[in-house]
Amino acid sequence: MxxxxxxxxxxxxxxxxxxxxxxxxxxxxxxxxxxxxxxxxxxxxxxxxxxxxxxxxxxxxxxxxxxxxxxxxxxxxxxxxxxxxxxxxxxxxxxxxxxxxxxxxxxxxxxxxxxxxxxxxxxxxxxxxxxxxxxxxxxxxxxxxxxxxxxxxxxxxxxxxxxxxxxDAVTGLSGSGPAYIYVVLEALSEAGVKLGIPRDISTLLAAQTMLGAAKLALETGQHPALLRDSVTTPAGCTVDGLLELEEGKLRVTLIKAVVRAAERARELVNS
Ligand SMILES: NC(=O)c1ccc[n+]([C@@H]2O[C@H](COP(=O)([O-])OP(=O)(O)OC[C@H]3O[C@@H](n4cnc5c(N)ncnc54)[C@H](OP(=O)(O)O)[C@@H]3O)[C@@H](O)[C@H]2O)c1
The missing domain is CATH 3.40.50.720 (NAD(P)-binding Rossmann-like Domain)
Structure with a gap:
């Protein structure tokens, strides 16, 4: 003990x-x-x-x-x-x-x-x-x-x-990960400001949404794709937002960011 x-x-x-x-x-x-x-x-x-x-x-x-x-x-x-x-x-x-x-x-x-x-x-x-x-x-x-x-x-x-x-992979994902999440958080908050929501409330909305979404994933153990589908009504608004994310290559960009950071961690060890 x-x-x-x-x-x-x-x-x-x-x-x-x-x-x-x-x-x-x-x-x-x-x-x-x-x-x-x-x-x-x-x-x-x-x-x-x-x-x-x-x-x-x-x-x-x-x-x-x-x-x-x-x-x-x-x-x-x-x-x-x-x-x-x-x-x-x-x-x-x-x-x-x-x-x-x-x-x-x-x-x-x-x-x-x-x-x-x-x-x-x-x-x-x-x-x-x-x-x-x-x-x-x-x-x-x-x-x-x-x-x-x-x-x-x-x-x-x-x-x-x-x-x-x-x-090294861990360093790229959970070690560096908070930095990537802050970029996403800042962007979501900025989006709210563009649509007229006061900045402090916009950041609160974005941060609590990220926290809640992460908790749902951790506590239900469900695959993220299933959780995403549960928010996405056919012909609703979320699917239009998701299409924009696909066009902006958000997923592939995040994957590349983690892989690059992991490679850098390996370089640091060997330098
Ligand atoms: N911060 C994080 O969230 C995080 C996450 C993952 C891993 N890490 C790892 O954790 C380690 C510490 O990071 P940190 O952010 O806590 O750094 P930090 O705030 O700069 O703290 C480093 C501490 O080490 C002390 N120190 C330096 N040389 C020493 C020596 N010769 N003998 C005894 N103490 C000495 C410093 O003393 P003084 O206070 O007198 O300067 C300071 O208190 C790093 O190796 C980092 O890779 C940190």
Whole structure:
């Protein structure tokens, strides 16, 4: 169980903060079982004030004696952080990384002990506990390690496990996805404004419609095409709108956007 685990969060930035909040509020983890680390002295007061957990700039001290170590620093800081914790790590610890494009083997190779590693790709709605986190297990991660990781990310939204070779695709879809959705949201809101709806109400209509439509898909489990058909009366107005979307190639454009972003994620790993 997670509640009695001692957890270090290395890098209490936007995502680290969301994870700490989720663990305390939704997974019943005591603040005293958590410790954070940051790069700058100036960040210590922010973490203390906002989260009320112990926080340090000494990564090795944060890691010593912990059961789980969450690596929530930027990918470009990962090597330095792994070097800084080397004297304090032990093979019984579970390491969980959220850094985009950093593989489990990259971390395994830089740990001085044969510890378990899990990689996660959350997305920005995790900041509001509505995230989508995809997890993959490194070669030493057991089902119990996976269950613990799942419990952590369930505190900030939904979770799924996939093979690591699909993590670039995940980055292109759910990682980058919120950005595509905001483009669609902005366009729908703009359409309402064009038709005379006040901008704030127009954005509300568009955003709640997207939220409600997504919830219907998640909760009914129905295929999106079936849900679309249920809105589309023969010879009604929706079918005319759908024809415009087909002519504007919305579907193929979104597919190409996800594929391109996934390709870019792969390039970043290999660069
Ligand atoms: N934001 C998201 O929604 C999201 C989604 C998916 C994946 N991720 C991944 O999550 C990671 C963090 O992203 P973020 O958006 O939370 O970034 P962020 O807000 O910039 O936070 C990074 C944190 O790392 C700390 N840090 C930097 N170097 C450090 C070091 N050597 N030792 C200890 N702490 C150090 C920084 O400390 P200071 O505060 O002192 O600068 C900061 O608190 C990235 O790898 C990113 O790919 C983020």
């Amino acid at each position: 997670l509640y009695d685990k001692k957890i270090a969060i290395l890098g209490v930035g936007k995502l680290g903060e969301a994870l700490v909040s989720g663990l305390v509020r939704r997974a019943d983890v005591e603040r005293t079982n958590l410790i954070g680390s940051v790069a700058r002295q100036a960040s210590l007061a922010r973490v203390d004030l906002r989260l009320g957990i112990p926080v340090t700039t000494d990564n090795a001290a944060a890691v010593a004696g912990r059961d789980i170590v969450i690596l929530a620093v930027k990918p470009q800081n990962m090597t330095a952080v792994l070097e800084s914790i080397a004297p304090a790590v032990s093979a019984s610890q579970l390491f969980i990384s959220v850094a985009a494009s950093v593989s489990t083997s990259f971390i395994e190779e830089r740990l001085p002990v044969p510890a378990a590693v899990i990689r996660a790709m959350p997305n920005t709605p995790a900041l509001l506990n509505e995230g989508m986190s995809v997890l993959c297990a490194g070669r030493r991660a057991t089902p119990e390690h996976q269950r613990l990781a799942e419990e952590i990310f369930s505190a900030v939204g939904r979770t799924a496990f996939l093979e690591e070779k699909l993590m």
